[in-house]
Amino acid sequence: MPDDDGDLDGSTEPSSIQRSPRRWKLIASALLLFHLSAVALPPLAFQTFSLDGPSPLVGTLIRPFAGYGQFFHMDRGYAFFAPDPGPSHLIQAASTNADGTLSERMYPDRNDQWPRLLYHRHFMLAEFLNDSYWPPGPPDEMFQSDRPAAELWQQRRGRYEYIRQSMVDHLKHVNEHREVAIRRIEHGLPGLQEFTEEPIALDDPRLYNVLLDQPIFSDEIAPAPVETEVIPAPEVSDEADNAEPGS
Amino acid sequence: MSGASTPASSSGESFSEALSRWAEAWDRFWFTPTRPHTLCVIRILTGAMLLYCHLVLASDLLAFVGPDAWMSNDMARQLHDGAFGVSDWARSYLWYLESPTAIWLHHGFTIAVTAMYMIGLGTRVTIPLALFLQLMYLHRLTGALFGLDQIVTYTTLYLALTPCGSRFSIDAWIRPRLIEKCETSAFWRFMLPDDSPSVAANVGTRLLQLHLCVIYLFGGLSKARGETWWNGTAVWYAVSNYEYQSLDMTWMARYPAIISALSNATLFWEVFYCALIWPRVTRPFVLAVAFGVHASIAAFLGMITFGTMMIIANGIFLSPRLFQSKEQRQLDDEAAALIEHDDADVDVDAAEAEAAEQEQAERELNEQLQNPDLSASERARLREKRDKIRAAAARVKRRYRALKKREEKYEARVKKLREREAKIKTIVQKRRDRKNKGDGDSTIE
Numbered sequence: 001m002p003d004d005d006g007d008l009d010g011s012t013e014p015s016s017i018q019r020s021p022r023r024w025k026l027i028a029s030a031l032l033l034f035h036l037s038a039v040a041l042p043p044l045a046f047q048t049f050s051l052d053g054p055s056p057l058v059g060t061l062i063r064p065f066a067g068y069g070q071f072f073h074m075d076r077g078y079a080f081f082a083p084d085p086g087p088s089h090l091i092q093a094a095s096t097n098a099d100g101t102l103s104e105r106m107y108p109d110r111n112d113q114w115p116r117l118l119y120h121r122h123f124m125l126a127e128f129l130n131d132s133y134w135p136p137g138p139p140d141e142m143f144q145s146d147r148p149a150a151e152l153w154q155q156r157r158g159r160y161e162y163i164r165q166s167m168v169d170h171l172k173h174v175n176e177h178r179e180v181a182i183r184r185i186e187h188g189l190p191g192l193q194e195f196t197e198e199p200i201a202l203d204d205p206r207l208y209n210v211l212l213d214q215p216i217f218s219d220e221i222a223p224a225p226v227e228t229e230v231i232p233a234p235e236v237s238d239e240a241d242n243a244e245p246g247s
Numbered sequence: 248m249s250g251a252s253t254p255a256s257s258s259g260e261s262f263s264e265a266l267s268r269w270a271e272a273w274d275r276f277w278f279t280p281t282r283p284h285t286l287c288v289i290r291i292l293t294g295a296m297l298l299y300c301h302l303v304l305a306s307d308l309l310a311f312v313g314p315d316a317w318m319s320n321d322m323a324r325q326l327h328d329g330a331f332g333v334s335d336w337a338r339s340y341l342w343y344l345e346s347p348t349a350i351w352l353h354h355g356f357t358i359a360v361t362a363m364y365m366i367g368l369g370t371r372v373t374i375p376l377a378l379f380l381q382l383m384y385l386h387r388l389t390g391a392l393f394g395l396d397q398i399v400t401y402t403t404l405y406l407a408l409t410p411c412g413s414r415f416s417i418d419a420w421i422r423p424r425l426i427e428k429c430e431t432s433a434f435w436r437f438m439l440p441d442d443s444p445s446v447a448a449n450v451g452t453r454l455l456q457l458h459l460c461v462i463y464l465f466g467g468l469s470k471a472r473g474e475t476w477w478n479g480t481a482v483w484y485a486v487s488n489y490e491y492q493s494l495d496m497t498w499m500a501r502y503p504a505i506i507s508a509l510s511n512a513t514l515f516w517e518v519f520y521c522a523l524i525w526p527r528v529t530r531p532f533v534l535a536v537a538f539g540v541h542a543s544i545a546a547f548l549g550m551i552t553f554g555t556m557m558i559i560a561n562g563i564f565l566s567p568r569l570f571q572s573k574e575q576r577q578l579d580d581e582a583a584a585l586i587e588h589d590d591a592d593v594d595v596d597a598a599e600a601e602a603a604e605q606e607q608a609e610r611e612l613n614e615q616l617q618n619p620d621l622s623a624s625e626r627a628r629l630r631e632k633r634d635k636i637r638a639a640a641a642r643v644k645r646r647y648r649a650l651k652k653r654e655e656k657y658e659a660r661v662k663k664l665r666e667r668e669a670k671i672k673t674i675v676q677k678r679r680d681r682k683n684k685g686d687g688d689s690t691i692e
Binding site: 025028029032035036039040043044046047066067068070071072073074075076077078079080081082083084085086087088090108113115116117118119120121122123124125128129152155156158159162163166167169170173174187189190191192195196199202203207 | 273274277278299300303304306307310311315316317318319321322325326331332335336337338382385386388389390391392393394395396397400401404450454457458461462463465466468469470471472473474475476480481483484485487488489490491492493497500501503506549550551552
């Protein structure tokens with residue numbers, strides 16, 4: 001072990017004071033090794049995962065520990081703000097009011113969700129929807145050329161649609177069962193160089209982009225938007241509208 | 248020559264010796280009993296954080312748990328049961344809780360258990376129970392979770408293994424009142440542990456320490472795969488993220504060198520945390536940076552809960568002595584001195600035996616030298632050998648005298664301690680007598 005002192009600043013009793021029986025130590029050591037494997041292998045698997053799937057070695061190694069790690073919520077990658085801090089993703093919801101008009105809300109919203117932890121939970125939901133996104137498809141030809149890949153595509157798309165529908169259903173429930181539509185918004189980040197040259201408010205409307213739900217076929221130039229996307233562009237606060245460069 | 252005795256290194260250490268040294272290090276690392284004081288402090292802080300999480304969830308409970316939540320019960324279940332190809336063990340009975348009354352009752356129970364965990368009431372039951380309830384919520388709240396949920400759960404997991412209710416807790420208050428039960432029953436000793444050094448406290452401490460090392464190592468490695476942590480703009484992209492921001496730090500754009508330094512420093516600190524946290528000389532610096540990084544995340548990046556919890560978790564590297572009373576620290580020091588004294592006894596005996604062996608060897612050589620049949624060269628060789636033995640014997644004698652001196656010193660100390668112990672026993676006895684007398688009087692009345 002890389003402990004250069006072997007104890008916690010003298011906090012521990014000398015080793016001769018108390019010795020557990022050897023057999024118990026062996027059992028405890030085996031359990032500790034099992035647990036430590038379950039701690040260290042999931043982030044390793046996360047790092048070695050690629051489009052082709054997990055690394056064959058790590059994928060095999062992790063198998064005996066996977067269930068245990070999943071139950072204790074240890075199947076994480078610990079990739080905080082990594083590999084690079086990127087843009088945020090939001091959910092914009094358009095709800096039909098009782099009088100038939102539309103009202104829009106953005107999730108997360110600091111003015112609506114308080115305290116900050118509650119806001120952050122909504123933020124994570126919006127990020128989760130975006131992470132789950134998979135474009136419509138697959139193209140029919142794919143079933144002939146690569147059926148497993150086509151089925152995986154269908155599965156991922158299905159997962160996204162179910163997640164989106166669950167969120168829509170929740171918002172409908174909150175909106176007394178009137179119509180609700182949602183779409184994903186990406187809030188980009190100004191580059192350091194650009195910001196230095198031309199400061200911009202962080203909630204400037206130019207930094208928001210609607211993420212369209214469209215197929216990714218290369219030969220389709222202008223795919224038809226899906227029904228959930230036909231809501232107005234995000235409303236920008238007055239402050240942002242009036243923001244002077246550099247403010 | 249057997250494989251086991253083949254020298255494994257240039258130092259001449261055999262493989263079996265090296266293995267045995269590793270086994271000893273493993274044994275010392277995991278099975279050296281430790282005082283639980285640091286864990287007891289972490290218990291209060293982690294319990295408070297978990298309680299806060301549950302209270303915040305209660306402010307909008309049905310939006311996160313139940314059939315009409317953001318992730319409906321069915322959706323949450325399908326994310327884990329293989330409906331979309333991935334089946335895992337992250338199961339939760341909360342997927343099946345439909346009634347708002349049942350959900351609220353369950354949440355009220357969870358809050359009560361977590362509050363008990365925080366104040367240290369029935370910790371041997373409430374902490375494992377709080378952990379189980381937390382896991383059920385985690386598997387139900389898929390999609391709404393982040394780093395805070397991870398670190399609060401891991402810390403609770405390791406605290407559940409330890410006697411962390413033995414100090415600063417209601418359990419510690421109850422224990423003296425049930426001392427007779429604790430002395431006679433293993434069950435009560437387990438339920439109301441004392442704060443003596445224990446292997447369980449050490450195992451819990453080590454597990455959390457190593458888990459933190461894994462978190463930072465992979466946090467650092469995943470950053471190392473990016474570009475901005477190297478070119479020094481990552482911190483800018485973190486502070487210019489409007490959704491994270493809690494304080495406007497865009498003024499930093501005027502100081503790109505600072506942004507760059509912070510980005511690079513974060514990357515290197517995370518990658519090397521797992522190595523530099525162990526040596527005593529680097530530990531304070533690593534912990535100071537941890538405090539700085541997480542305090543910044545708490546203050547500027549809107550994650551006050553996550554930042555605070557990471558600082559609390561890093562507290563696991565603090566010595567329990569920091570949280571012990573002065574008297575207890577003194578007693579620990581004296582106990583350590585006594586043990587050292589026992590070890591010194593062994594050393595004195597060994598030195599005495601060694602000196603006797605050398606004297607015997609010298610006598611034998613002298614007898615051999617008296618043999619008139621010896622050739623000149625043999626006589627010279629034996630003399631040389633005798634001189635060497637004499638020199639070694641002189642060294643051993645010097646060591647023996649030093650050890651003897653130390654032994655006398657320790658004996659004086661032990662005598663003093665015994666006197667002190669007798670004094671304390673007399674005081675305790677007097678108090679008991681007074682108490683018994685008082686009880687007797689009140690019974691008569």
